[in-house]
Amino acid sequence: MLAELAADGRLAVRALAERLHISRTNAYARLERLMAEGVITGFGARIDPRRAGLGTSAYIMVTVEQTSWRTMATELHAIPYVDHVALVGGDFDILLLVRTPDNQTLRDVVLERLQALEGVRSTRTWLIFEELPGSILG
Numbered sequence: 001m002l003a004e005l006a007a008d009g010r011l012a013v014r015a016l017a018e019r020l021h022i023s024r025t026n027a028y029a030r031l032e033r034l035m036a037e038g039v040i041t042g043f044g045a046r047i048d049p050r051r052a053g054l055g056t057s058a059y060i061m062v063t064v065e066q067t068s069w070r071t072m073a074t075e076l077h078a079i080p081y082v083d084h085v086a087l088v089g090g091d092f093d094i095l096l097l098v099r100t101p102d103n104q105t106l107r108d109v110v111l112e113r114l115q116a117l118e119g120v121r122s123t124r125t126w127l128i129f130e131e132l133p134g135s136i137l138g
Contacts (some may be wrong), residue, residue, distance in 0.1 A: 001030055001040070001136040009043040054081070054099040056106050057128040060114065061092040068119025069093050079113045081105065092124070 002012060004019055011019075017027035036039045049057060052094045064072050069087060076096060077085045084097035096114075110125055 001027070001036070003135070005040070005043075005136060006137055047126045053101050056102055057097070057099045057131070058106055059126045059128065060092040060096040060098055060110060061124040061126075062096060062114065062120060063092045063122045064094060065119045065121060072117070072119055076114070077116055079109060081109050 001016065001020060004016055010031060013027050013031065014024055016031075017024045020027065022030075031040070036121055049055070062072075062076070063116075073085050073087060076094065081098050081100045083099050083135055084095075086095045087093065088095050093133055098106065100109060110123060112119060114123055
């Protein structure tokens, strides 16, 4: 069920039931259970960043002072063009996915916004040349 909904979140329950070879009642019950248990947290559209005018994407690794990582995630997510914030373990503390209209805007995000935050010690930027869609459900 999750794979079918991940492929098409607008799929009607009737069509979902047919694809899974189960009754509509069973499909409704399973869907309600997945939502109640928080497995499905919502439905939305997948946006092509390039077609939406966000042709420059980058992963930015951020190293922060150890006392500031708890509050840093909220501040980072408030920066325009930050698509995803992940607190990680390893050689750096935070991984950002940033999508901007162009290189100049990316530069401004990194040099003017990100590095100006109190607690940021260093950043490393990796440009994304190409992205391929994936699925966590195989």
